[in-house]
Amino acid sequence: NAGVTQTPKFQVLKTGQSMTLQCAQDMNHEYMSWYRQDPGMGLRLIHYSVGAGITDQGEVPNGYNVSRSTTEDFPLRLLSAAPSQTSVYFCASSYSGARGTEAFFGQGTRLTVV
């Protein structure tokens, strides 16, 4: 099984450009999330989804949009890239469960905005 697949692995954008980071999972997980990782900051939650058609904001949602039209896919859109969005982005998925379940992470997208 592929697990969680993120594309692209690397991307360089110019300030003001837009782009979509792709995330797909083949485990039929209800929950999906996007995080960004900056040096010394750990991971911060951008947006998350509890199922198709349902999304919500995390800790740092500004400048990002998401949608969840299928269970498998959860793309992250940067509307107008800024240098402050230079980061490593991780997508994660997990089963639903009242007592919590482990998250499976993709390998990340390293984004540089110049």
Added chain:
Amino acid sequence: SQQGEEDPQALSIQEGENATMNCSYKTSINNLQWYRQNSGRGLVHLILIRSNEREKHSGRLRVTLDTSKKSSSLLITASRAADTASYFCATGGYNQGGKLIFGQGTELSVKP
């Protein structure tokens, strides 16, 4: 703001020694998880401990949880060079839709 704070931020030990990392958090939790991240890679789940559990083992890993002190510790026994990585704690809340709040991580270096 991030939920967890980890201590120490960096730890360097010799192969065969034990490594202990600590995590503190701020709000009530449903579960606490530990993840490992090798340089430049995604995170890998190590262990999950629920709020009604006090200790859990998995191979060379031992995790404790003290909800009264809002803290957890991860012990890696008989460490190996391959354990060199960053370790993160993450907390999950009740009915939080899989959301995890991460600490800043501990960078572990195990020297052969």
